[in-house]
Amino acid sequence: MKKVLVLIPVGQADKEKLLNAGKDCSFVFSSISGASEQEIREANIIIGNPNAAMIGASENLELLQLESAGADQYIAPGVLNAKTVLTNATGAYSQSVAEQAFAMTLALQKKLYLYRDEQKGAAWVDHGEVATLNGSTVVIVGLGDIGQYYAKLVKAMGAYVIGVKRRASDRPECVDELCLTENLKDVLPRADVVMSVLPGTKATQHIYSEEYFDSMKDSALFINCGRGNAVATDVLYKVLKEKKITAAAVDVTEIEPLPADSKLWGLENLIITPHVCGGYHLPTTLSKIADIAAANLKAYLANEQLRNVVDFATGYKK
Numbered sequence: 001m002k003k004v005l006v007l008i009p010v011g012q013a014d015k016e017k018l019l020n021a022g023k024d025c026s027f028v029f030s031s032i033s034g035a036s037e038q039e040i041r042e043a044n045i046i047i048g049n050p051n052a053a054m055i056g057a058s059e060n061l062e063l064l065q066l067e068s069a070g071a072d073q074y075i076a077p078g079v080l081n082a083k084t085v086l087t088n089a090t091g092a093y094s095q096s097v098a099e100q101a102f103a104m105t106l107a108l109q110k111k112l113y114l115y116r117d118e119q120k121g122a123a124w125v126d127h128g129e130v131a132t133l134n135g136s137t138v139v140i141v142g143l144g145d146i147g148q149y150y151a152k153l154v155k156a157m158g159a160y161v162i163g164v165k166r167r168a169s170d171r172p173e174c175v176d177e178l179c180l181t182e183n184l185k186d187v188l189p190r191a192d193v194v195m196s197v198l199p200g201t202k203a204t205q206h207i208y209s210e211e212y213f214d215s216m217k218d219s220a221l222f223i224n225c226g227r228g229n230a231v232a233t234d235v236l237y238k239v240l241k242e243k244k245i246t247a248a249a250v251d252v253t254e255i256e257p258l259p260a261d262s263k264l265w266g267l268e269n270l271i272i273t274p275h276v277c278g279g280y281h282l283p284t285t286l287s288k289i290a291d292i293a294a295a296n297l298k299a300y301l302a303n304e305q306l307r308n309v310v311d312f313a314t315g316y317k318k
Helices: 012-021 037-042 094-109 112-120 145-156 181-190 210-214 233-241 284-301
Strands: 003-006 026-029 045-047 063-065 085-087 137-141 160-165 177-180 193-196 221-224 247-250 270-272
Touching: 003 012, 003 037, 012 026, 012 284, 045 284, 063 284, 085 284, 094 112, 094 145, 094 193, 094 221, 094 247, 094 270, 094 284, 137 145, 137 181, 145 160, 145 193, 160 181, 177 181, 181 210, 210 233, 233 247
Parallel strands: 003 026, 003 045, 045 063, 063 085, 137 160, 137 193, 160 177, 193 221, 221 247, 247 270
Antiparallel strands: none
């Protein structure tokens, strides 16, 4: 009998999904903070994101179904046993993250961040012209589920959409043009908006160099809802302080939580949210994760193909 450890905060309906998918399994429903090291190391299947240090390359662990799309800490050497299959929750967060990125886009274009600051000082100040998505060129770096969901939103508003991805493929209907990551610098000068939703890998660390920002229009906007280490803190501060681009909005930072003494807090042209695009801030996300987990649990027990299997070399789903 397989031992299944569930660490996601499921309600009764989602709990039933999992129980039905693993009818012949033994279940323990706990939490990330509540699960003991013994429970983690005895489990054959874990649903959720356990403390990586507690896994210890457990030989018992056959399947780790993450509740996150990012798998950064679990692909590190020594965390998982070589036989452990790792799957992520790609697809569950597309609506949540894309909608916040879309809201950030409009907030920057309409200068709502400036008006919010004026409101705090009871100041009736007109900040002049605003931008629009209609006729704008939007570059989306990371064209997975989240990127494509965002692409549909901005395209519906009249934007010309350039999708940037690692590997060549057919062009999805939600984008007007495809570009490979290696050619990102070639399309940045055309961008009115750059929205990044890259995962945290060695290849994406500090990908947005000062040189990349220098190639962008000074009227351009930058949004990061992927991983904070895609741009160094000092670089982000410099390009915004020197107005090399007009403004930015980030849900992620290189160091999290962002220290209270960080220079980023004082930038007028930067919106910061504390990594709240994902998680369970949009209630439907949890049900989507439970659906993925239940489907993979059932498929694994039946020796069938799994969804969202992670490639350890890239950190992406295969």
